[in-house]
Amino acid sequence: MQEMAVSTKMNGVDVDRLFETIDAIKQVPRLADFRFRLQNRWINGGLNRSTINNYYGAGKDNQREEPFVLDADEPPVLLGGDSAPNPVEYLMHALVACVTTSLIYHAAAKGIKLQEVETRAEGEIDLHGFLGLDDGVRRGYKHIQIKFRIKADVPDEELEELCRLGPTYSPVFDSITRGVNVDVALDR
């Protein structure tokens, strides 16, 4: 007779391991220190390529077998070749993906089963900023709007509360809404 592997998964998240991770961090706080890294190389015009591989976390350096490679390009109206999403679209992906994952993990920890999560997002940019045509116009997003459709095993009146889990715990949401100190230096 085959033995069944027992693991308590909720929303695809191994909650036993999640609580083990939390216990481990309570014992050894520095296990929670993560450092994410990337290298990028300019190709031509609006096209450049990031390579993402190792990161520090859980007390050690971690290496993927194969690096992830991400291109960024610009659409034709922004003078690019449109071979990949552009950087501000990647920013929105980072944001929506993170809010979604944060919702999924924290719902799992609370024992709430989700059936479907779908999101639409839109962000506005006025190019007067990027082009340096008006210093009163910011370079970045003026505003980003995210709309969630959630199907979950909770009463309808608890959906709003569930929807708040993502923004409450998401590292990218926190980074983008509260701002991060970014240091840019020349490497000689």
Add this chain to the structure above:
Amino acid sequence: MQEMAVSTKMNGVDVDRLFETIDAIKQVPRLADFRFRLQNRWINGGLNRSTINNYYGAGKDNQREEPFVLDADEPPVLLGGDSAPNPVEYLMHALVACVTTSLIYHAAAKGIKLQEVETRAEGEIDLHGFLGLDDGVRRGYKHIQIKFRIKADVPDEELEELCRLGPTYSPVFDSITRGVNVDVALDR
């Protein structure tokens, strides 16, 4: 005899079209209004998928022939399948790609030829924030460091100034360092 297509490209950027774009925006300011969009669908656990296709800009809706599809996942120590970069890595890609493109375009507009641009970036996160273990620890990046290696047709003493072009004009750098208002709502 074949006629040569004449275009003035610098760093792969069509600077004639760049200045035409700037002139067009000076005539009709609303051409500078852009709206970027995406849809995302949760797959399982830490895996979700964004579809990026149309955007509004230059006075009209623009559609790609094929949508871009981006997965986000988490590495094993964060209980994912490691099939794609995670959201905070995407955030760093968005940032570095945007600072690079902004440098390239603004150098092109100034007539400065770049030969090579390579970047390394690292960002620190303390998971006590995401896990909700310590409300004094922010969820997002504590700090991001970007190091540029630039080879360009400028004297060495002008490299620092050149290096500042990216952060000065980058929409993602502005979004991340100054923060963006993000509205999250439930779509019923």
